[in-house]
Amino acid sequence: MKPSLLILLGSLSFIVAGCQRLPEECQNYWNNIEKISKQMHMSELQIKTRKQEFVEQVTAMNKQEATEYCSRQSSFLNLMKE
Numbered sequence: 001m002k003p004s005l006l007i008l009l010g011s012l013s014f015i016v017a018g019c020q021r022l023p024e025e026c027q028n029y030w031n032n033i034e035k036i037s038k039q040m041h042m043s044e045l046q047i048k049t050r051k052q053e054f055v056e057q058v059t060a061m062n063k064q065e066a067t068e069y070c071s072r073q074s075s076f077l078n079l080m081k082e
Contacts, residue, residue, distance in 0.1 A: 022055065022059075022066075023058075023070065025066075025067050025071050026058050026066055028070075028074065029070045029074045032074065033050075033054075034047060034051070036077075037050070058070065
């Protein structure tokens, strides 16, 4: 593939991902995961890849399922912090 085509595809996927709005609970959960990942010295590429996987997983759910999933994950994460 030509580099310009790769750049175009990357830009389009970034724009589409940016348009997908996560429920507030999921955004809060992700912010906590990102903070922990940085404390564990994960690379930016690893964090970016994991976020993309997370966004794909959450956007495949309906809003209620996503909200419940992220709330449960946040609760579990909070228990682990204590």
